[in-house]
Amino acid sequence: TQLLEQSPQFLSIQEGENLTVYCNSSSVFSSLQWYRQEPGEGPVLLVTVVTGGEVKKLKRLTFQFGDARKDSSLHITAAQPGDTGLYLCAGGGFYGGSQGNLIFGKGTKLSVKP
Amino acid sequence: KAGVTQTPRYLIKTRGQQVTLSCSPISGHRSVSWYQQTPGQGLQFLFEYFSETQRNKGNFPGRFSGRQFSNSRSEMNVSTLELGDSALYLCASSSLASAGGNTQYFGPGTRLTVL
Numbered sequence: 001t002q003l004l005e006q007s008p009q010f011l012s013i014q015e016g017e018n019l020t021v022y023c024n025s026s027s028v029f030s031s032l033q034w035y036r037q038e039p040g041e042g043p044v045l046l047v048t049v050v051t052g053g054e055v056k057k058l059k060r061l062t063f064q065f066g067d068a069r070k071d072s073s074l075h076i077t078a079a080q081p082g083d084t085g086l087y088l089c090a091g092g093g094f095y096g097g098s099q100g101n102l103i104f105g106k107g108t109k110l111s112v113k114p
Numbered sequence: 115k116a117g118v119t120q121t122p123r124y125l126i127k128t129r130g131q132q133v134t135l136s137c138s139p140i141s142g143h144r145s146v147s148w149y150q151q152t153p154g155q156g157l158q159f160l161f162e163y164f165s166e167t168q169r170n171k172g173n174f175p176g177r178f179s180g181r182q183f184s185n186s187r188s189e190m191n192v193s194t195l196e197l198g199d200s201a202l203y204l205c206a207s208s209s210l211a212s213a214g215g216n217t218q219y220f221g222p223g224t225r226l227t228v229l
Binding site: 041 | 156162170172202217222
C-alpha cells in the first residue's frame with residue numbers, strides 16, 4: 001500500500017513557468033519532508049514541516065503542510081533549469097503505524113527546459 | 115560537519131554472492147536507517163538502527179540484514195544476491211531518538227548491480 005501519493009509523476013516545463021507538486025495521504029504524519037534528488041545521488045533535504053497549516057519559503061520554493069497534516073504541496077515560482085530533478089516527499093512519525101522510518105512518495109520528475 | 119558517507123559507491127556482483135555495504139553517519143547522529151531505491155518501487159525502508167539495536171524493520175526478506183557499531187557506523191549485508199536486488203542503497207542518519215519524526219540526512223548511496 002502506497003501511503004503517500006505524489007502528483008504529477010512527470011512534469012516538463014519551460015524556464016520561467018510556475019509549478020505545483022502535490023503529496024497526499026489518508027494518514028496523519030507528525031512531520032513531512034521534501035527532498036530533491038539528482039541521478040546517482042542521495043536525496044538532499046529541502047525542508048521539514050511539522051505544524052498543520054505551516055508554510056515555509058526557500059527562495060523561489062514554497063512548501064505547505066495541510067491543516068490536518070495529511071497532505072503537502074511544493075510550489076516553484078519562475079522555474080530554472082537548475083531546478084531539474086526528482087522531488088520526493090516523505091512522511092515521518094506515522095500515527096497508527098510503525099515509528100522510526102520515513103514513508104516516501106514515488107516522486108515527481110521535473111524537467112525545466114531553457 | 116561532514117555529511118553521511120557510504121562505501122563503496124559502486125558495486126557489481128553476480129547472483130548467489132553476498133555483499134556488505136558501509137555507512138558512516140553525521141558526527142553525533144545515533145540513528146541510521148537504510149533504504150532501497152528502484153525505479154519501479156521508489157524508496158523503500160529496510161531497517162533502522164539506534165544505539166546498536168535494530169529498532170524498526172521494513173518488509174524485506176531475511177537475506178537483508180544489518181548492524182550498527184558503538185561509534186554509530188552501520189553496515190548492511192545482502193546474502194544470496196538476486197537480480198532484483200540491483201538498486202541504489204541509501205543510508206540516512208538522524209540526530210534524535212525518534213528517527214521517524216525527525217529529519218533524516220542521506221548519503222550518496224551505493225549503486226549495486228547484480229549480474
